[in-house]
Amino acid sequence: MSTPLQTKYTLSPITNNIPRCHRPWLLRLRVTCLSQSSHKMKLVVEQRLVNPPVISTDPNLQSTWTHRLWVAAGCTTVFASFTKSIIGAFGSHLWLEPALAGLAGYIIADLGSGVYHWATDNYGDESTPLVGTHIKDSQDHHKWPWTITRRQFANNLHFLARGVTLIVLPIDLAFDDPVVHGFVSTFAFCVLFCQLFHAWAHGTKSKLPPLVVWLQDIGLLVSRTRHVSHHLAPYNNNYCVVSGAWNNVLDESKVFEAMEMVLYLQLGVRPRSWTEETDISKC
């Protein structure tokens, strides 16, 4: 039978059982009355986690010209590094070494994305030097995961583009070695675009370009299904967001949990994944 919810029961006892971070997304709340006795009614609440209501006009998700300039600068430095690698390979007739260095850059970038993501998810806050903004963005992402798919391109990439520009530019100027640039260009490309790969992991198959879906399905980009686990309890796995190739290794060996314990024992700092606050913020 169906009973008007508001007349017999207030929403508060139901919503109290739902993590606070979910409540803003509760656009649809279907309550089904399964059985009714004299003293209690069993209710099944099906919550649909759908996109937050106000997205497209949120200025925090839109690109500014500063964002675009940093992304352009990052892409330019990566392209310069890649060009140096190709030119150096032509000049030295060495192709295998730069190619292997490029492969290593791709593989290590995935590992680096996991370590960085773990660190910023668990430690520091908005006031942390250099990465405070990104930590704030990461925490917001855990409160409203789907907003990443609504972020405009440069808005999503500009923070890591700054880091890439400031690190790769001096390398471009200082080195001509094709092997060095084989590694640097691929590594920096993956770092620069990892937030795009991350956003694609939150996309729906029908709305993503077929090429992206294919790359996700064959494991060259982080998969949608695996990344979902990162946003579910216990919120301490699947940190890598380039290919995700390192996720199994890192999670099964409990590397991050061991690092968290070492940091706790040495410095007394608890990771956010241990706290209720994070359980709420990481839904």
Ligand SMILES: [Zn+2]
């Ligand atoms: Zn995260």
Ligand SMILES: [Zn+2]
């Ligand atoms: Zn995510």
